[in-house]
Amino acid sequence: MSEQAQAGGKRIWVLSAIAVFVAVVLAAFFWRGSLMGETAEWFVQRHFGIGAHFKIGDIDLSGVWLPELSLGDDGELRLKDVRIDYRPSNFGLSDIKAIQIGEAEIQARYDGGFHLGSLDSALAELTHSDTDGSSIHPMVVVHHIRVHLATPIGEQQIDGMATYDKDTLFTNLNWIEAENGAHLTTTATIRSISTQARPEGQIQGSITAQSKLWQLLPGVTPVAGQISVNISVTGGSGDPAAPRLQANLALQNFSVKELPEPINGPINAVVQMAGGEKMPQQLSGGSFSFNGLTADIKGGPSVDFVGKLGNGQGTLGFAEGKTTLTSDIDLAVKDQQAVLGDVTLKEPAADLKLRLNYDGAIVTVTPRETGKLTIRDLPKGPIGFPSGLTVPVKAEGTELAIAVAPTTMAPIAGKFALGDIKTQVAAAGRKDIATLTLSGSKAAFGGETADSREAQLVIPTLRLDFLGRPTTIGNLQIDAKGKPDLVTGTVSVSLATIDLGKMVAPLKATAKLTGKPGRIDMTAKLTDQTGRLTFTTSGNMDPGRGTGRFQVNLAPLVFAKDGWQFGDLIPIVRQYSHDIDGKIALKGTIDLAPDRSLTSKLNLAIENLSGQIGPAVFQNLNGVVLIDRPWPLSTAANQTLSVEQLVIGLPFTNGLINFDIDDGRSLKVNAGSLNLAGGQVSLAPTQLALDASVQQLDLQVDRLGVGELFQLIGIAGLSGEGQISGNIPVSLFPTGVVIKDAKLASVGPGKLKYDKASAPAMVKSAGSSVNMALDALSDFHYKELILTLQRELTGDANLGLHISGSNPSFYDGYPVEFNFTATGRLDEVLRKGLAGYQVPAMIEQRLNDFR
Structure with a gap:
């Protein structure tokens, strides 16, 4: 105009x-x-x-x-x-x-x-x-x-x-583009032409998507719709006087290639040429100021998108053949959903007060004050936000730069300083809710050249509270460098501190991913703060197919009775584990399938592990367990562990347990064999829930030696011959063992001998009736012997012994029955190596692969 x-x-x-x-x-x-x-x-x-x-x-x-x-x-x-x-x-x-x-x-x-x-x-x-x-x-x-x-x-x-x-010009001009792509009608009055021109007038018309005017804006490619134009011009005041334009634009089903939906809504602004009384400072004659810029847009990114722009003001310059812009705007946008790759954002919204600067080549956007970005949920993501997510965006430390003209740097770059974030998080398909807290996060992306991309994310503190178990990660940093294809490059991750509370001792980790077309290579290392735990993995995956294979290695964890304990690594079990000695190691492969399921060939080696975990006291536990799925945990069928000695209410020896895990929640015991006092003890097939408060075992005793049993119990002077069999039901609690109604009975006649000379003094002086009983037991031939056992959680036991038979030298073999009761703590037996014990050859051979 x-x-x-x-x-x-x-x-x-x-x-x-x-x-x-x-x-x-x-x-x-x-x-x-x-x-x-x-x-x-x-x-x-x-x-x-x-x-x-x-x-x-x-x-x-x-x-x-x-x-x-x-x-x-x-x-x-x-x-x-x-x-x-x-x-x-x-x-x-x-x-x-x-x-x-x-x-x-x-x-x-x-x-x-x-x-x-x-x-x-x-x-x-x-x-x-x-x-x-x-x-x-x-x-x-x-x-x-x-x-x-x-x-x-x-x-x-x-x-x-x-x-x-009279020094005033009146005009009425019309412009119609070919094929009616655009048309404008102007009526103008210009007063005081010879001294100080003061234009007034009106511009009305429309610009369709077919207009060639869009060739002047190469970043916009309209395909349908039109923009209605209504501009009022007033003469303005000031020295020199500057015309003022009140511009009202209306977008009507305006579609561009870059957006899936047409745009509708008004855009309004007041534009002032340089020289007006409301002009910002330092304006040249080729500059314009504008204020009152507002917009209320619907559509564009989606049919439900709503964008509101308010309080827009700034200056637009055209000096020296270069367009410049400085502007402040308030921006509020929201949508029902937004799709970013495989991630869907539910009800995303932004509320920001921004400052825009354009120097003819780069548009810079910075917040004038702290704003916020929000989403309602991630309905198709691996995690969800039941209470929504709000991300504060700080003004200091936040900037977005977009290159409009060709540049040697990346076309878009930015840095973001985020405020504290606290929200609820739930894994997909799970009802359990965790609380996530992030403090002082910063992010940046860009590139020093047009052919490079760089990004960095720094989170000083990340805390996750789940089911009363807090996890804190300190100084999480992710650095990425690569090419514009976002496929070729490297990503480095470091976590200075991983604090899982009582679950695991504080850890630290590093990882590196190297991307190339069709392949991503990865290496990672996890250690505890003392360096005793070292877990490494390396491998690669095909992102297109969703497949991958990774080598896993856990260096031997060496525990010592008077040194580093299992409870030092996993504090939550410290009260349940004591005097651990031996080694644990892990190595093998993990495979990722296209359906995101995991399979593995991981060998968990347990070598000469001794100590106490929960109520079980064990010595020299050995075995190599093949894990065929890391999560949920699953083992191959028929895995075997051997143990030299196992004390669960009674001291068993030379144990061999066959088991498998197939759902991560239960352990299926297929078979088990143990020795007790020279007899064979079989473990009946059973299913043990790993998260149950009590585990039930049914031990079948076959031909236990009577003499060995009496020696084990430690009744002074009592010995015997013969064998007994029966059933011992065992209940394992985290803090102890309960045996209820155990019963062992003789499988044939036998003998008992009691050495009266070995009897305690209090027994010898107990009276004639007791001495008579001791005489009868000096050479007692029994026909029936029944042993019963009750054990409380405290460790107190009640042993009952019923025998019937005769002594040929006592009243000419007159039949006699005896009932004895003994109380005490029968399982307080010193753990010691048994002479001649050897690890089974099959297990020994597999352990050699870890030595």
Whole structure:
């Protein structure tokens, strides 16, 4: 609009020059018209250096009529049917009363500035020259104006009319693009043209998606819809006065290739040229200010997207052929959902107060104060946010830079400083809710060159509280470097502290991923703070197929009875484990399938492990367990462990247990064999729930030696011969063992002998009846022997012994029955190696692979 106003002002000077030429013609009133025309052409060529053609019709004392008049080497200005009315005097500009022009045709060019070809220099001279200083100007009426305007998007034609009177220009111009791609209608009034122009008027029209005007904005590719335009222009005030534009745009089903949905809604703003009283400081003459910028947009990214822009203000500059922008805006956007790759965001929203700067090459966006980003949930993600997620975005330390012009750096770069975040988190398909807290997080991305990408995420503190078990990660840092394809490059991860509370001793970890087309290589290392635990993994995966294989190695964990304990590694079991001695190691492979399931060939080696875990006291536990799925934990069928000694209420020896795990929750005992007092003890097949508060075992005793049993129990002076069999039900609690209603019975006759000399003094002096019983037991031949056992959780036991039979030397073998009861802590037996014990050859061979 400003260029049209300038063009109108230049046309007034051209008409003024014509009046001067007419004065020359009047001076030769009695000469022929052709001679006067030639004189006028000579005058224009001599004084302005441009071509001219005058065709003079009628001349009299009150006026002159020119059928045709053209100025410019290429006829840039052509006038037809020109009538100039004047009064004879000094033939100055003030003597011309009116100029009527039937038709004016202008050839012009626009390439960022408005040009009239060879007339540019003449117009510049006329614009800066002064006539007689008079403020009186004749009235000029142009009934029809046609402007042929050459532009970068093709030739455009503008039609209309104009009237100049009392230093005021009135125009009505219309522009219709070819094929009606756009059209604009303007009505304008420009006052005080000769002193200080003050334009006023209206611009109305529409721009469709088919308009060639969009070629001037290469970042936008509309495909349908239109934008309605309504702009009001006021003269403004100030020194110098600056016109002010109230712009109202309405987007109607406006679609662009970059967005899936059409856009609808109004955009409003007030634009002020440089010089207005509300202009920001340091504005040049080629600058504009704007304020009151608002927008209420629906659609675009999705049919449910809503974007509101408010309080927009700033400056727009066009100095030195470069466009610049400084602006403050308040932005609020929301949507029902947004899809980012495989992740769906439910009800994402942003509420930000931003500052925008554009220097002609890069757009920089920074928050003016802390804003926030929110989402309601991640409905298809591996985790969800039951109470939503709010991410505060701090002003200090946050910046987004977008390169509009070609640059040697990455086209987009940014850094973000986030406030404290606290939210609830739940794993997909699980009802258990955890609390996640992040403090002081920072993120950055960009690249030093256009062919490189870099990103970094730093989280000083991450805390996860789940089922009363807190996990804290300190100084989590992720660094990524690569190429723009986001496939080729490296990602490094470090965690300075991993505190799982009582679950595991504090850990630290590092990992590195190297990406290349079709493949990602990975290495990782996990250690405890003391360095006694070292877990490493390496491998690769095919992201396209979703497959991968990883080598896993857990260096031997060496425990010592008087040194590092299992409870030092896993504090939660410290109260349940004591005096652990031996080694544990792990190695093998883990495979990832396209359905994201995991399988493995992991060998867990247990070598000479001794100590106490829960109620079980064991010595020299050995075995190699094949784990065929790491999560949920599963083993191959028929895994075997051997143990030299196992004390669970009773001291068993030479144990061999066959088992497997197939669901991560239960252990299936297929078979088990143990020795007790020379007899064989079998463990009946059973299923043990790993998270149960009590475990039930049913021990079947076969041909236990009576003499060995009495020796084990430790009744002074009592020995025997024969065998007993039966059942021992065992209940294992975390803090102890309960045996209820255990019963062992003789499988045939046998003998008992009691050495009276070995009896305690209190027994010997107990009386005649006791001595008689001891005499009967000195050589007792029993027909029936029944042993019963009850054991409490405290360790207190009650042993009952029933025998029936006779002593050939006692009352000629008269039948006798005895019932004995003994109480005490029968399982307080010193653990010691048994002579001749050897690890089974099958287990020994597999352990050799770890040595």
